[in-house]
Amino acid sequence: MASAAAPAAQSAPPSLSLPPSQFARLQPHAYLLAHLSPPATSNQPSIRANGRAPSQFRITSANTGSLTHTNGSAVVRVGDTTAVCGVRAELLPTEDIASWSVSRSAAATTNKRRKLTDPTQKLTEEIGDESDLDADADDQSHIEDLNLLVPNLSLSTGCAPGFIPGAPPSSLAQSLSHQILALLHTTRLVRAEDLRVWYQPPNLGAEDLERHNESEQMDVDAEEAGEKDKEIKAFWVLYIDVMIVSLAGNPFDAAWASVLAALRDTKLPRAWWDIDNEMVVCSDAVSESHKLTLRGMPVASSFCVFEADAAAGWRAVIIPDAEEERQIEESNRKGVQRRWILADPDGYEEGLTQERACIVVDKKQGGKGKLVIVKMEKNGGWALDSEELRKLVDISAKRWEDVRQVIGQC
Amino acid sequence: MVGPTTSLTPLSRADGSASYQCPATGANILGSVNAPIELPGRRDALKPEDATVEVFIKPGTAPGGVGERYVEGIIKSMLGRLVLGREKSYARRGIVVTLAIVGGESKPRGDSYLTVLPALLQTSLLALLSASVPLSMTFSATVLGVNTLGEIIREPAPTDAAAATSLHVLAFSSKGHLLLNESRGSFDFDTWERIRQRALTICHGTLSGSPDGDVAMVEDVDGQPLEGVVRETVEDKYHQDYAWKIDAA
Amino acid sequence: MSSPLILLPGDSVPSEYLPSSNSSAPLRLGPGLRLLSQPPSSSSSKTSTGHVLAATQSGILTTDPKRNAVSLLSTPNRRYVPTSNDLVIAQVHHSSPDYFHCLITPQTPQVVLGQLSFEGATKKTRPMLKQGDLVYARVLSTGLGAGAEVELTCVNPATGRAEPGGLGPLTGGMVFDVSTGMAARLMRASSSSAENQESVDGLVVLDELGKKLEKVGGFEIAVGRNGKVWVDCANGGDSAIKATVAIGRCLSAIDEHTLSLADQKKLVTRVLREMKIET
Numbered sequence: 010m011a012s013a014a015a016p017a018a019q020s021a022p023p024s025l026s027l028p029p030s031q032f033a034r035l036q037p038h039a040y041l042l043a044h045l046s047p048p049a050t051s052n053q054p055s056i057r058a059n060g061r062a063p064s065q066f067r068i069t070s071a072n073t074g075s076l077t078h079t080n081g082s083a084v085v086r087v088g089d090t091t092a093v094c095g096v097r098a099e100l101l102p103t104e105d106i107a108s109w110s111v112s113r114s115a116a117a118t119t120n121k122r123r124k125l126t127d128p129t130q131k132l133t134e135e136i137g138d139e140s141d142l143d144a145d146a147d148d149q150s151h152i153e154d155l156n157l158l159v160p161n162l163s164l165s166t167g168c169a170p171g172f173i174p175g176a177p178p179s180s181l182a183q184s185l186s187h188q189i190l191a192l193l194h195t196t197r198l199v200r201a202e203d204l205r206v207w208y209q210p211p212n213l214g215a216e217d218l219e220r221h222n223e224s225e226q227m228d229v230d231a232e233e234a235g236e237k238d239k240e241i242k243a244f245w246v247l248y249i250d251v252m253i254v255s256l257a258g259n260p261f262d263a264a265w266a267s268v269l270a271a272l273r274d275t276k277l278p279r280a281w282w283d284i285d286n287e288m289v290v291c292s293d294a295v296s297e298s299h300k301l302t303l304r305g306m307p308v309a310s311s312f313c314v315f316e317a318d319a320a321a322g323w324r325a326v327i328i329p330d331a332e333e334e335r336q337i338e339e340s341n342r343k344g345v346q347r348r349w350i351l352a353d354p355d356g357y358e359e360g361l362t363q364e365r366a367c368i369v370v371d372k373k374q375g376g377k378g379k380l381v382i383v384k385m386e387k388n389g390g391w392a393l394d395s396e397e398l399r400k401l402v403d404i405s406a407k408r409w410e411d412v413r414q415v416i417g418q419c
Numbered sequence: 420m421v422g423p424t425t426s427l428t429p430l431s432r433a434d435g436s437a438s439y440q441c442p443a444t445g446a447n448i449l450g451s452v453n454a455p456i457e458l459p460g461r462r463d464a465l466k467p468e469d470a471t472v473e474v475f476i477k478p479g480t481a482p483g484g485v486g487e488r489y490v491e492g493i494i495k496s497m498l499g500r501l502v503l504g505r506e507k508s509y510a511r512r513g514i515v516v517t518l519a520i521v522g523g524e525s526k527p528r529g530d531s532y533l534t535v536l537p538a539l540l541q542t543s544l545l546a547l548l549s550a551s552v553p554l555s556m557t558f559s560a561t562v563l564g565v566n567t568l569g570e571i572i573r574e575p576a577p578t579d580a581a582a583a584t585s586l587h588v589l590a591f592s593s594k595g596h597l598l599l600n601e602s603r604g605s606f607d608f609d610t611w612e613r614i615r616q617r618a619l620t621i622c623h624g625t626l627s628g629s630p631d632g633d634v635a636m637v638e639d640v641d642g643q644p645l646e647g648v649v650r651e652t653v654e655d656k657y658h659q660d661y662a663w664k665i666d667a668a
Numbered sequence: 669m670s671s672p673l674i675l676l677p678g679d680s681v682p683s684e685y686l687p688s689s690n691s692s693a694p695l696r697l698g699p700g701l702r703l704l705s706q707p708p709s710s711s712s713s714k715t716s717t718g719h720v721l722a723a724t725q726s727g728i729l730t731t732d733p734k735r736n737a738v739s740l741l742s743t744p745n746r747r748y749v750p751t752s753n754d755l756v757i758a759q760v761h762h763s764s765p766d767y768f769h770c771l772i773t774p775q776t777p778q779v780v781l782g783q784l785s786f787e788g789a790t791k792k793t794r795p796m797l798k799q800g801d802l803v804y805a806r807v808l809s810t811g812l813g814a815g816a817e818v819e820l821t822c823v824n825p826a827t828g829r830a831e832p833g834g835l836g837p838l839t840g841g842m843v844f845d846v847s848t849g850m851a852a853r854l855m856r857a858s859s860s861s862a863e864n865q866e867s868v869d870g871l872v873v874l875d876e877l878g879k880k881l882e883k884v885g886g887f888e889i890a891v892g893r894n895g896k897v898w899v900d901c902a903n904g905g906d907s908a909i910k911a912t913v914a915i916g917r918c919l920s921a922i923d924e925h926t927l928s929l930a931d932q933k934k935l936v937t938r939v940l941r942e943m944k945i946e947t
Binding site for chain 1: 484485486488489491492493496497499500530592594595596597598599600601602603604605606607608611612615
């Protein structure tokens with residue numbers, strides 16, 4: 010063995026060049042930098058190590074309804090990041106809600122207050138879906154107070170190196186769960202009306218009166234003359250479980266897209282109050298089930314900032330103040346670039362960057378309306394300021410069109 | 420506008436500590452910093468030449484949940500860029516920031532935490548200063564809400580925040596960079612630019628550039644700029660601690 | 669310096685505050701300051717040298733023209749972190765064949781003190797310290813990396829002899845806790861012989877106590893940088909304990925409230941009168 014190996018080594022002197030895959034592992038920062046800033050003579054465009062242009066997103070695909078035992082489900086792939094989302098609906102009878110009678114009377118009073126401020130609100134109502142923005146303002150509190158939407162995200166074992174079995178939910182998984190919940194609440198994506206099971210008692214006169222005497226909210230109910238007989242008997246609670254099957258960077262965009270696609274796919278069976286059995290019963294006829302009508306279609310786009318000088322944060326160089334920063338940026342426009350804003354970072358790029366931005370945008374009236382920013386976050390650095398963020402919002406608007414097509418097709 | 424109440428080093432056992440009360444949002448935070456300390460179970464393969472910043476948030480009335488993990492992540496990544504973790508005796512060590520929300524109402528599940536975030540950030544900065552952790556610069560943070568009429572409300576109270584169409588938390592470094600932005604609600608970019616301008620004024624005051632390039636802080640409707648509050652808190656503490664030295668000289 | 673310059677991290681040191689560089693010695697930078705170079709692409713060419721001094725911590729800027737040094741006085745009352753050559757008061761926790769394991773600060777790992785690192789100690793003559801005994805020692809090394817042990821010594825390792833300063837076991841007396849900032853002040857005040865020093869550190873309490881307590885036989889004091897002060901009035905006879913407690917009270921009162929020199933003298937008189945100690 011040894012004698013056989015020796016002549017081979019002599020004939021081919023050890024090469025000092027490394028194959029790209031090893032260079033990428035040993036000097037990740039230099040590897041990505043070399044891709045982004047090719048020598049001027051080589052006449053190559055500046056591309057990322059994964060072959061994408063800086064503002065290019067990965068190929069996104071979506072598939073809905075693959076999980077048959079759920080009310081709605083979706084699989085979304087963004088490059089190698091894959092998120093599976095399933096929505097299960099369960100009935101929550103109002104009898105089981107401890108504070109139901111109390112919260113209902115509270116809701117009625119807020120409703121009244123809102124109606125007083127109506128004229129002022131009309132002035133600024135170009136933003137939302139006008140009519141329901143006002144009418145549903147108080148029932149939105151049902152979703153938030155009663156926790157009718159319960160998202161949970163788990164990073165499954167082995168979705169990326171370092172996720173070992175049996176470990177408690179990582180802080181990344183916890184904060185992603187929180188982000189999804191907060192975004193569901195701020196976008197008010199699901200209408201509370203879709204989640205209610207109403208009961209309209211037959212007009213029996215005497216019995217109706219009796220019920221009112223029993224309950225203490227007679228005065229409240231009397232105010233709302235039209236709806237006084239109608240009663241909410243139960244709510245649907247949506248358990249939205251997201252599982253990141255494969256994690257290659259940017260989990261939030263994929264997770265949110267899967268939640269969106271799964272909710273669009275969700276069908277709730279027709280449910281009604283059965284007065285004889287005193288319980289809510291559901292119909293098993295598919296034709297009677299109804300889909301959720303979502304408000305808008307917010308789409309998330311994430312970005313990261315790659316700095317040419319990895320050590321800028323700690324090396325003994327003064328951090329230029331914001332004004333100087335702008336001048337440097339101007340003068341560098343033609344010359345050497347210092348930083349790149351990378352859209353939809355993969356896992357390799359996320360490991361090399363600190364500054365992150367996430368923008369969620371929506372367009373009303375199916376894409377013809379005005380662009381609305383629903384959430385805009387930036388953190389971990391000082392490269393992104395208003396000018397850069399404005400560009401990112403434009404990129405996010407383009408991304409919105411792409412994702413709408415992808416989700417709309419399935 | 421009533422400014423925040425601050426105190427530096429109220430705790431004697433921690434390396435550094437601070438308390439911060441914002442009367443407008445009702446936030447009352449007590450923060451402590453221990454640094455540099457040895458972290459147990461630290462994987463040395465992870466950034467061997469740098470210090471690790473850990474942030475813990477203790478809510479006032481409930482056990483911590485996913486919301487706290489999220490805010491911890493935000494604060495951690497922001498402080499991580501400002502702390503000079505490679506200074507002498509900091510490499511491989513940990514900087515542990517613990518922020519306790521004193522009292523207050525319990526947050527509903529999925530609450531955005533945005534109204535308390537600036538107070539948490541300011542407290543962590545003061546505590547880091549009190550612990551003499553090397554930093555590249557300081558910062559100041561504020562929260563702004565936009566109500567249904569399109570007016571900007573500075574540091575909205577919880578009820579105003581609930582009624583606002585959008586909420587924005589911005590942090591600016593002492594050199595004027597936008598360090599952090601967290602915006603929720605529905606708004607357009609022009610609204611955000613207005614918000615940014617107002618937040619910059621709140622943090623740094625109205626900038627009046629004098630010929631020699633110095634930037635003076637001028638008080639206006641927003642009262643004392645937050646940057647000045649931090650500086651004043653630190654200066655007061657030093658005057659108190661070194662009174663024997665300053666008076667004698 | 670009527671109004672001291674207080675810097676925050678990121679502030680640059682104005683050049684007029686730097687000591688005039690007529691001496692040939694290079695400028696020395698204390699902790700919390702660093703020399704930064706301007707980024708080469710910076711368009712502003714206000715500073716011709718391209719270098720700036722900037723603070724990385726908050727603190728009062730102090731300059732020492734004699735040593736051509738500039739440093740930053742930061743928060744004085746911090747948790748004690750052992751650094752080599754600090755004098756500390758340690759308490760023995762337990763002993764092992766080679767070492768005494770001691771505590772210098774609460775809730776921190778124990779530090780070690782060699783059984784033989786006392787003056788003239790051999791296997792036979794080494795001091796037999798029990799749990800709870802006090803030792804006045806110098807920090808020999810702090811070690812590097814995680815889990816490193818701090819080692820103390822009571823002798824100069826080069827000569828094998830005790831250094832002036834009375835290192836070794838402390839018998840009798842009593843220990844008082846003060847803040848680390850106060851401990852540093854006390855050490856500076858007691859180590860300086862000249863009178864002018866007391867105005868700099870603003871402490872007159874020890875001199876005053878020394879004068880007043882001559883009648884009860886004087887007292888011994890050892891100050892540890894870890895915020896501990898050991899006091900003993902071995903010759904005091906009946907009033908020894910009273911005098912010890914009085915000294916401790918004076919020190920903690922000055923630590924808590926910032927007192928001027930005149931107030932410190934008043935405090936000493938008042939405490940001694942309250943304790944009914946004859947002066």
